[in-house]
Every structure is written in C-alpha cells, then in structure tokens.
Amino acid sequence: RGVDYKSTRSAHPNDLPKAVHDYGYHQQQEWYTDGGLALGLVDEERPFSFVFQEKEPPYLVTVTQLDPPAREVGRHLNQVAVNAYRWCLAHGEWPGYRPAPYTSLPAWVERQYA
Known part of the structure; x- marks a missing residue:
C-alpha cells in the first residue's frame, strides 16, 4: 500500500x-x-493514500485517496509532460520565458501616483 504524507495549511476535506x-x-x-509497475517494484496497482496534516495546532489530519477522475487527469498530464520532454530532447529546444527588458510596478501602484 502506498502512503504519502503531506503537510498543509488546512487538512479540511473541502480544501x-x-x-x-x-x-x-x-x-x-x-x-x-x-x-513502480514499470520497474517491477510492484506486480499490481496498489491502493495509494495521502495523509494530510495541518502545520498549525491542533495538527488535524485527513487521510484520503484520489478518485478515478483525478487519477486519469494526473495520468494524462504526465503523458503530456513525457511527450513534451521527448520532443525537446529530440529537437534541442527547451521552453522558457522570453526576455523581459523592463518590468513595471503593478497597475494599482502606478494609479496611486498618476
């Protein structure tokens, strides 16, 4: 059984x-x-739980598993990431930010001085 411990601001199930x-x-x-499956570390998919514990007293805890739609989205996003990595590796091009020669203050700050 897989278990992953996470600290969080709020372990409330709604959060x-x-x-x-x-x-x-x-x-x-x-x-x-x-x-784990690909490396032969496990021979079948096993239940996986997350243990969320709050960072502040009283350190409440929620133990939960992700539902099938969340897992499918995760698997899809992982495949997109692997495909992007393969493409970048094959083409020698890697994503990044464009140059930013100038950076402004937030608009709300500039409005205070206009």
Whole structure:
C-alpha cells in the first residue's frame, strides 16, 4: 500500500481538492504508481493514500485517496509532460520565458501616483 504524507495549511476535506491541483499530487500519485509497475517494484496497482496534516495546532489530519477522475487527469498530464520532454530532447529546444527588458510596478501602484 502506498502512503504519502503531506503537510498543509488546512487538512479540511473541502480544501484538499485545491491543494491536490495546485501541487500536482494527482500527477505525483500516477507517476509513482506507473513507475513502480514499470520497474517491477510492484506486480499490481496498489491502493495509494495521502495523509494530510495541518502545520498549525491542533495538527488535524485527513487521510484520503484520489478518485478515478483525478487519477486519469494526473495520468494524462504526465503523458503530456513525457511527450513534451521527448520532443525537446529530440529537437534541442527547451521552453522558457522570453526576455523581459523592463518590468513595471503593478497597475494599482502606478494609479496611486498618476
């Protein structure tokens, strides 16, 4: 059985979907699962749980598993990432930011001085 411990600001079940999305835990689970199968470390897919514990007292905990749609999205995003890596490796081109010769203050700050 796979278990992954995560510290979080809020372990309330209503807050976990955003944390899973923001930190890519759905991708992480599928990466570990597929990797374990491909490397022969496991011979079948096993249940995988996340243990979310709050960083502040009283350090509440929620233990949960991702539902099938979340796992499918994670697996799809992992495949997109692998395909992008292969393309970049084959073509010697890697994504990055364009040069930014000038950076402005946020518009709301500039409005205060206009």
